[in-house]
Amino acid sequence: MNDVGSLRERLIDAGVELVLAEGSASVGLREIARRAGVSHGAPRRYFPTHHALLSAIAQRGFADLGARFQQAIAGTASPRAQVRAVARAYLGYALECRGMFELMFRHDLLDSDRHASGERQLRESSVPLFEGVVALVARCRTGQDDPASAAVTAAALWANLHGLAQLWAWGSLQLITGATAGGSVDVGGGVDGEESLDRLLAAVLEAHLGPVPG
Template sequence: MNDSLRTRLIDVGVDLVTAEGVHALTLREIARRAGVSHGAPRRYFPTHRELLSAIARRGFTELAARGARAIEETGPGGTAGPRERITALGHVYLDFALANRGMHELMFRHDLLESGTLGLREASLPVFALLVELVGQARPDADARLVAGSLFANLYGIAQLWTWGSLQLATGADDFAPLLRTALDAHLGPEER
């Protein structure tokens, strides 16, 4: 198998979803931009969903790397508290979702996450596991998985509604930071000042 062509197809897909959104991710367009025949992607990705999943895995890898960097920057060596690290992770997630709308949409497509054979669900777990760990530190009194799941759902909702312009209209906010702070207060309790 020619790994460089496989990688090039994924790279082209990442560039395409970033520039034009999910709707542009056709096998034919990816092949055209990669400079190969329209049938060539099928040699590496037997289904369109497999190629889309490979592209989305790149998004999860990037999000995980950004999250790890942000947490490290909040307090090298673990000097920052769990809430500060969760706040940093929340900022990274929202920044990523808003700056990479097409990739964010692709990463959480139900049909791709549902398919157990594509491994995308597993690719999504490291970021969630990190959130669960931090929530467990911040809220040892609660079921960390449930609180983290609820917080993640809230952040996903903020990202989607912000993308559509609904939150700006409803709240008058011009920055998502107050919404993030409010979501953290709702799920972790008010921040001690």
Template sequence: MTEEDLRARLVAAGVEMVSREGSSVLRLREIARRAGVSHGAPRRYFPTHLSLLSAIARQGFQELGERVARLLAGGGTPHARLLALGRAYLEYASTNRGMFELMFRHDLLESNRLGLRETRLPLFDVLVELVGQARGESGAAARVAAGALWANLHGLAQLSTWGSLQLATGLDDVDPLLRAAVDAHVGPAPR
């Protein structure tokens, strides 16, 4: 088995673990055991625990990015595409809670192991482009508005997965809140 195969096996084991059990179970020895390799193997292929966790989180960003790309390929107005992106983001957060939590861990993003920050930037760039199109802006103004919308989306995702949003609003459906967030940042959908 090649070095690349063993690296992929370790990452795959970590992805499966986080998908089934959450990010708190991601210990080097357990990842190695589930990958069927020695407990020292992860250190040979990933210099630090953060490096391995970043490789696992990178898979989450890639999967989310691919989902969003498929959804947006169908076209539509920028407003409609922003709603589709928002729904994909919220759905991913609710169905992949452990991975979503891992993807946005501050220590992983701060360390920037394996270019993790750059992995999420293409998705943010799509958001910037759509916000810019919807608002008729570009550059810094579009980035600021997209950042604010992303913060709203992430807040909706977190509060919804915690159950806090449902308690506060009495809504089981997050779609009205998503629409309100998109409308607040880019204006209502054109009629």
């Protein structure tokens, strides 16, 4: 990698570390430059706008999430089990990497038409993940050949998972279900918390995919 590419990646690395440690609201060009060990003006040479830098950082998040999806479904045979594995990976990522999760789905970053630049657009990173979920949902819907219907179901499922992740991260669902909060970050905490989250996830999948085949 040349020096330009190396410094660009170093700036993104610093941004990722900052988001994971302190949340997306903490991301500023000066702090990223300080962490990367470069001048305050250096980020502007590679990212013409703050938006471009945030998008590049968020793309790392989608790459990480995509890798987790692939790892989750490896060795999993049935489409239904693969959807559940992907859903679990999604919830785990949301709870483990909250700052990055929030950044990745900011509408002002995903609405790339409003922020045209030479950078790869964030939406190009998010769409393939959604298309993968659509394909899995379609495989679960034996005998239903309507691609548009599968896309709608996948979108509703994704939205439900996103809401579940957010409400669990805020502690709202723990209050309703009486689950234990705290402890393990990948499931939301505690044995009771894990069991409660699993039951909620099962209900989400059944609502959108139907009962588990007997």
